[in-house]
Each structure stands twice: as structure tokens, then as C-alpha cells.
Amino acid sequence: MLAEAHLSAIIQSSDDAIVSKSLDGTVVSWNPAAARIFGYSEDEMVGQSIRRLIPAARQDEEDDIMARIVRGERVKSFETIRLRKDGTEIRVSITVSPILAADGAIIGASKIARDITEQFAAEAALKESELRLRMLADNISQLAWVALPNGDRIWFNKPWYDYTGLSHQGVVSGASEPHHPDHRDRALAKYLEHVAAGREWEDTFPLRARDGVYRWFLSRAKPIRDDDGNIVYWFGTATDVNDLLEKEEQIRVLLMEVNHRSKNMLAVVQALARRSGSSDPEFIRRFETRLASLSANQDLLVRRGWSTIPMDEMVEAQLAILGPEARAQVHASGTAIALSPRTAEIIGMALNELATNALKYGSLSVAQGVVALTWEETRDGRFIAQWRESGGPRVHSPTASGFGTTLIRHIPARSLNADVILEYSQPGLLWRLECEAAVARGLTS
DSSP states (O other): OHHHHHHHHHHHHOSSEEEEEETTOBEEEEOHHHHHHHSOOHHHHTTSBGGGGSOGGGHHHHHHHHHHHHTTOOEEEEEEEEEOTTSOEEEEEEEEEEEEOTTSOEEEEEEEEEEOHHHHHHHHHHHHHHHHHHHHHHHSSSEEEEEOTTSOEEEEOHHHHHHHOOOHHHHHHTSSOOBOHHHHHHHHHHHHHHHHHTOOEEEEEEEEOTTSOEEEEEEEEEEEEOTTSOEEEEEEEEEEOHHHHHHHHHHHHHHHHHHHHHHHHHHHHHHHHHHHTTTOHHHHHHHHHHHHHHHHHHHHHHHTTTSOEEHHHHHHHHHGGGHHHHHHTEEEEEOOOEEOHHHHHHHHHHHHHHHHHHHHTSGGGSTTOEEEEEEEEOTTSEEEEEEEEESSOOOOOOSSOOHHHIIIIIHHHHHTTOEEEEEEOSSOEEEEEEEEHHHHTTSOO
């Protein structure tokens, strides 16, 4: 009696529907979980056919179940659809076993039904999400992959296999390798260094296609972290940049050719100036110095693809005319700012003129002279450059304004809408330029 009471308590408290039925499908017992799952009370179902729970299109399932029960078989768990009292469909997992009499005869069946509607919906949503992710990953132009926290790659998208022609097992095991042997060790070392540090990784290297031809790819990897900030995966992509690099190389060669031809033109101008002004050596010297300044800026522009020029690089290019001893007397310092080509040309010519004058008349004409060259971008969006000489001979304001003054004062003021100060004081010459930082960067005119 105690065992029967215990069994009854289990059936009554179970979260699964536990139903017994006769061989003709008539319900004999109906526990509370069955009432909760299917919506029928015990009184509504006992004595009724179990088929009222089965959709019309699935009635053959009951025929098959009962045929197997009669043969003494146990129907293992399977997923199917059943009906609630209100007509809505629910997804259930069902297990059916024969009920035996004392003499071993089969007298009915016991069914356990578990409502898996929510579980199935969650699994379906997950499969749908996985399908969408797979569709996205397999239809992007980039080669994509996923790696474990230690950097070992465990998944690749379809474009990766289509491009490399390699198998998953071959790539994961390392037996197959699409990386170019000349770049593999360097790229791998950099990748593992970033993985160990947990930093985003970026590199450019060639990968071999299935036809054996190498193409250049820009590869990136980003750490995927959990809520606690721990890296759980790395997601990486490789973008084919081979055509872009080839075009960049063509542009670089073209710029070098333009630079070469323009220098030839400067040489022609220089030769004509020498012939035209042969009676004035000082004119020739200053004219050649200014041509050299233009040439130095042009070299910088070509090296940087005709884009912006860092102020510090421009300063070094213009002060190269001083030679090592005089250059050591110029203390240059400033914040990082990228000048537009137009600004670099204007300020470069001014610095070249200042340096030439200082070397001939100012602080750089004596060993104890010093020049402090500084520049900054202020918080209120102003760009300030200053040339201050000290320790040199006394300077005097020129009696006439020549082309040098135009380069130092008038052209920067007009072209950059700048405030330019030029003072010839006892400590030494002071030149100060101030304009909008956006103008200096070429972001506005």
C-alpha cells in the first residue's frame, strides 16, 4: 500500500502528462499535469478516446502506436503535434509503454507526454539564427573564420574554402596552408602576439588561391568577449586588396614620374635663372635655395601619395639646408598635426627663408646662437607656429620689403588667412603665425 501511495504521489505531482488508456484508446486515468498541458479536466477525458487530442492528419500515429503496444513493444520518445482543448496545437515529446496484467497479458498502454513547445520554439529560433548567420557568412565577399581564445581556428566560411580549395580538416590540423612561405612566420608571430595580449589584429599578406596564384589580403581579427570581459572567441576576416594595391603601385610610379619631370623643369628654370642673372650671385643663390625648398616639399608629397604632411617631417625637410652643425642649433618641437599640401608648401617656404636668413645674418651665423621653433594646435582650434632667434648678432629691420618678406609674411597671411608677426628685436628675430587649425589641415578654405 505504501508503494502504491508513493507511486500515486509521483504521478499526481509530475510535470509531465501521465495517461493510461485501454487497447481501444479509451482514457482510463488523467493526472493534473495532463489537465494543465491539454486543457481538459480529468472528468472531461476519462472514458473518452485519446484520439480527441490528435490532429486529423496524425491519426495514423495512434494506429501505429497501438499496433506496437499490442505486440508488446515500447514506443520510445518521439516528437509530435497534439491539440489542446481550445484547438491550439502544441508540440510534445511522447513515450508509450504496454500495461501488463498479473498474468502478463497486455491490457492497455501508459503514455508520458512532455510539453516541448517552448523548447522547440527556442531551438527553432536558434536554428533560424544560425541559418541567417550562415547565409550572411557564406555570402559576404570576405573570407571569414572563428578561432578559440588561444588563436586556434575552428571554423571558416564558404568563401574561404571556395578561394583556397582546402578542406576543413587540412586547415585546422595545419596540414594545408594557404599562406605564402615568405610571409607566414612574420604574420603568424604578429597574430599570436595580439592574441596573447587580447588586442585587435590587422595585417596584410598574400594567400594562395586554389589555382596556385597568390593574392594580397587585408586580414583583421577582433576578440569576442563574454559579460565578464573574458575572450571566448576571435572573429576574423580577410579582404582581397590585391587590385587596390596594384592600383596604388601604379599611382606611386606615376607620381614618381611626375616628380622626376617637375624636377627636370626646375633644373631648366634654375639654368635659365643662372644665365639671366649671372651678374648677381646673391640672387642666384637665394633663387636656388627657394627651388630646393619647393623640391623638398614635393618629395614629401610624393612619398605620402599627395596627401597630408606631418609638420615635423616638413620641418626636417626644410631645415636640411642648414647642415648638421647649424641644424643642431635649431630646437624644434610641437604637437602632431598633419598639414595640407598647400599649407605645407606655404609654411615650408617661409621656414626655408627664415633658416637662410638666420644662417647668413641671424642666430645661426654664430656658434652660440639658438633658434626655438615650436608649433601647436590649441584647444580652441588654432594652429600656431613660432620661430624665435636668440644669442646671435643684433638684427635690424630691413629698409625695404623684398620677396623674402613676401614669403615670410604676406603669402601666409593672405593664403592661410593668418595673423603673422615679424619682429626684429634685441634678443633676435621673432616670426609668429596663427591661423585656424582647420585651414592648416586643409579641412576648410
